[in-house]
Amino acid sequence: MYVYDELDQKIVDQRVAQFRDQTRRYLAGELTEEEFRPLRLQNGLYIQRHAPMLRVAVPYGELASRQVRVLAKIARTYDRDYGHFTTRQNLQYNWPKLEDVPDILAELATVQMHAIQTSGNCIRNTTTDQFAGVAHDELVDPRPWCEIIREWSTFHPEFAHLPRKFKIAVNGAVEDRAAIRVHDIGIIVARNEAGVVGFQIYVGGGLGRTPIVGSLIKPWLEQEHLLSYLDAVLRVYNRYGRRDNKYKARIKILVKAMTPEAFGAKVEQEWAHLKDGPMTLTRGEIDRVAKFFTAPAYEQFPGDDAGFLAARSETKAFGRWVERNVFGHKQAGYACVTLSLKAPGVAPGDVSGDQLDAIADLADKYSFGELRASHEQNLILPYVKQADLLALWNELKAQGLATPTVGLLTDVVCCPGGDFCSLANAKSIPIALAIQERFDNLDYLHDLGEIDLNMSGCMNACGHHHVGNIGILGVDKNGSEWYQVSLGGRQGSGASIGKVIGPSFAQDEMPDVIEKIINVFVEAREGEEPFIDVFDRIGAEPFKARVYPAKAAKAPKEAVDA
């Protein structure tokens, strides 16, 4: 993984000092709440329902065990002994004291971490495939490019106060696990026919109030021009993006208003001035960064480990965990392991200080000291020998991190919701937990196969409900909390936005509603068909008829009346 040199470290250390001074002036009344707000947000600090919330950056999801130990220490010292992994591959603390934040940042800086630009109207943490560098289907490792983008976006002077937040995702594998088409800028790292690496640039995707799938505006961008081209896109957005209405301020609205073609042409016009300028990447820089992302000292294996294969078929529970939580590795004899943060009864993405310490130990023991955070709010050990999987599984079970449900209905992606977030219209964690409780039969869950269930407590869509096969959105109606259900969303290469099926439901109805939806799927399913394929085949009507029976029965009468 990337390691700071003294210049990277100086920038982060100076930020700690700057924020310490800003916090002091705020507490002394020299900065008003209105002035401090954008400043603290650009440092990941929200004032939440119960307490401040601090979002720590995990650039493109990569973590070292020594960093995880510091995250554990901070959780224990400054919070209520836990942290929460988010859909941006970051970690947030829900209960720090404002006065302590400068000290927390100083602790983070000792392990090359920070909270820079994890919030606010600036370029946020760049995200990528949680299996980057190890995935069996990877074409190009996206991580060097993520790091190059991280450096470019950190304290970019021109784009510190954009019309709205700005998110970039990069993918380099066959399957798009970074959801690049629902980002402000989505980048595919690819190779052309000559084997040369370059980029396909999508813009204007995003969820929130107006979900839109991004458009391809640059089918091929040569690698040395990545940063000057990003400068051009951001400059067009900074100058012409709407600032009169925050709900219409995202780049997707500008791209839609201009049309992707006209937006792309405007970017080309701007880029013509920036192309070949000082931000043109040099071979030396690309090589410098790439060197941080070379393979670890793998042992050489001819193929799959025999002991592992035997254990997998002999021990059902282990086999089930392997099926769901172990992902194919590009190196023979190795595996990528997902540590599930979706244990029953625990808020999705939450992890305790003790668990963090245990995870750091496991990373040292089994995975060259490295980890990843996924946008599905789980953690990954990226370099596990197949021969170690059984032993690792046993250790994970003891820590409550072996819930074998990755990709299944109960691997719920869920924002913190109204229990914590001051933006939320409704709670989300209790609904996730109630659904997990209803579907607690592992055999049944495995039989159902892959189903993405995503839930957000408000329109800001932190739980990415639009791209869930089943999406749940908490809404406020006259001061009470209701839940709107959408079906048919998907992330990845064929990204699509789910459609709302009808009126919303009360909280206590939700497990029944989900069960009815699942029952329709099971009855209509042919063979091992995934949920989303069944939905595409039969459409929303059968699901609507089941969850709104009264309305369906009334329909013929209304038709007659009409």
Add this chain to the structure above:
Amino acid sequence: MPKLIVDRQIVDNTATLLRNDEAGEFAAVPAAGTVIVPLAQYLAQKAALTARGEFGVWFGPDDEPEALGADAASLSLIAVEFPAFTDGRGFSIGRLLRERYGFAGELRAFGDVFKDTLNYLTRCGFNAFVIREDKDIDEALKGLDDFTESYQSSVAQPMPLFRRRQLG
């Protein structure tokens, strides 16, 4: 006399910023003293202003540097208004004036300008700052030293860190 920061010095602000009147008409230009006129007024009265001398031009956040174009190189003072420090359009205006249109004179930020905004402004080409009246100008001056290193190409340091690293 009101003060401002120019090239890291606190000096008197002797220029008069002219705004359009309530009906949107250009303000009358006084016979003497340095004035700063809106971009539209400059474009409309270019010959008269040039003959008079002692003037600058100011930009609102949605004024376009393209409208000034090559004239930028002949001016000695351009000011950019930041109605709110969170409105980042002025950053792009500064860079465009400096990097594309060859403006080499005093580039002045005014409006919602205080200590915490000076670092980014400097890097976008601003070298003069009218600090908000209710803020301490001496304290604000220190904001210029918050960071001594940066990654990107900027007006203050055209060589991005990755190019300087290779030299070092």
